[in-house]
Amino acid sequence: MSIKTVGIIGAGTMGNGIAQACAVSGIDAVMLDINDAAVQKGVATISGSLDRLVKKEKMTAEQKAAAMARVRATTQMADMKGVDIVIEAATENLGLKLKILKDIEAAIGADTVIASNTSSISITQLAAATGRPDKFIGMHFFNPVPMMALVELIRGLQTSDETHAKVEALAKALGKSPITVKNNPGFVVNRILCPMINEAIFVFAEGLASAEEIDAGMKLGCNHPIGPLALADMIGLDTMLAVMNVFYEGFNDSKYRPAPLLKEMVAAGYLGRKGRGSGSLRLPKVLRKSSALAARRSRPAARDCRGRRAASRRSGAGLRGRAR
Numbered sequence: 001m002s003i004k005t006v007g008i009i010g011a012g013t014m015g016n017g018i019a020q021a022c023a024v025s026g027i028d029a030v031m032l033d034i035n036d037a038a039v040q041k042g043v044a045t046i047s048g049s050l051d052r053l054v055k056k057e058k059m060t061a062e063q064k065a066a067a068m069a070r071v072r073a074t075t076q077m078a079d080m081k082g083v084d085i086v087i088e089a090a091t092e093n094l095g096l097k098l099k100i101l102k103d104i105e106a107a108i109g110a111d112t113v114i115a116s117n118t119s120s121i122s123i124t125q126l127a128a129a130t131g132r133p134d135k136f137i138g139m140h141f142f143n144p145v146p147m148m149a150l151v152e153l154i155r156g157l158q159t160s161d162e163t164h165a166k167v168e169a170l171a172k173a174l175g176k177s178p179i180t181v182k183n184n185p186g187f188v189v190n191r192i193l194c195p196m197i198n199e200a201i202f203v204f205a206e207g208l209a210s211a212e213e214i215d216a217g218m219k220l221g222c223n224h225p226i227g228p229l230a231l232a233d234m235i236g237l238d239t240m241l242a243v244m245n246v247f248y249e250g251f252n253d254s255k256y257r258p259a260p261l262l263k264e265m266v267a268a269g270y271l272g273r274k275g276r277g278s279g280s281l282r283l284p285k286v287l288r289k290s291s292a293l294a295a296r297r298s299r300p301a302a303r304d305c306r307g308r309r310a311a312s313r314r315s316g317a318g319l320r321g322r323a324r
């Protein structure tokens with residue numbers, strides 16, 4: 001059975017991206033959020049995104065209008081009745097997701113598949129909380145959804161082959177390239193990516209190279225499109241710390257311990273692009289400040305003096321005051 005209508009719970013960053021991907025692929029999207037303002041914000045984001053594609057001549061105005069007509073915004077769970085599959089893309093919170101799953105199940109047919117876009121919550125655990133664990137799967141899109149080709153399909157212990165095949169077909173219909181992985185903290189891509197970024201922060205804190213050199217090294221030496229420190233800045237340092245803590249606790253393995261500098265920066269309110277202040281808090285710049293701090297703590301006298309001067313000149317009392 002081909003999928004004609006997808007229900008999407010959450011109209012935020014991921015939810016509206018998934019709705020856009022459906023709509024431009026000719027699939028109807030019923031997008032739900034908690035109130036009108038939230039759901040209309042999601043619709044406006046899709047419209048703005050498609051406008052940019054029209055401007056770049058990657059889509060005609062008629063195609064945009066046809067895609068927008070496929071997006072139905074709602075705040076009523078009852079509108080999920082009759083959809084072929086529901087993708088849960090609400091805020092990352094276990095209690096919230098468990099409540100949403102109950103509400104979804106009360107609205108949809110017994111055979112309808114539910115997928116969750118969670119980044120870190122166990123698919124097996126979520127599946128077990130539903131009355132249809134075999135029809136539950138992880139569908140982990142990447143941000144920004146319309147641009148990123150990958151979807152990780154995460155099979156819980158209970159996920160049936162039929163459910164997997166259905167969701168794999170949907171991912172392909174959206175123009176994505178799915179990979180299938182087993183349920184595990186961080187699944188596959190974040191399991192590899194986040195420890196690498198964390199290690200880059202360790203390397204920086206040890207003073208092995210400047211932030212710019214670390215990023216240049218990974219771009220030029222490994223062909224990464226963006227350096228690990230700049231990527232941490234984009235992801236958000238609080239998110240990075242939360243993910244590392246999920247690994248650390250989920251695997252009970254010290255190899256996943258978050259870099260102390262990462263913890264310290266989050267404690268200071270330095271979260272990357274979304275952090276306090278403006279873009280001037282971009283990670284490499286903040287790390288330069290922290291570098292001076294680290295240098296003062298661990299290096300011999302000559303460098304210690306340079307570090308202290310740099311720290312007091314660049315970062316003022318904020319970082320030093322909080323770091324103690």
Ligand SMILES: NC(=O)c1ccc[n+]([C@@H]2O[C@H](COP(=O)([O-])OP(=O)(O)OC[C@H]3O[C@@H](n4cnc5c(N)ncnc54)[C@H](O)[C@@H]3O)[C@@H](O)[C@H]2O)c1
Pocket residue numbers: 009010011012013014015032033034038089090091092093096100117118119120140141142143
């Ligand atoms: N942002 C990313 O880069 C990314 C990447 C992959 C997966 N994810 C996952 O996708 C999910 C959503 O993340 P996001 O970045 O879009 O978050 P977001 O904060 O941008 O959007 C979440 C939306 O969920 C809505 N919501 C909250 N409670 C709800 C409810 N009861 N019913 C309906 N909607 C509700 C919020 O109002 C909000 O609009 C999370 O599970 C996250 O882990 C995020």
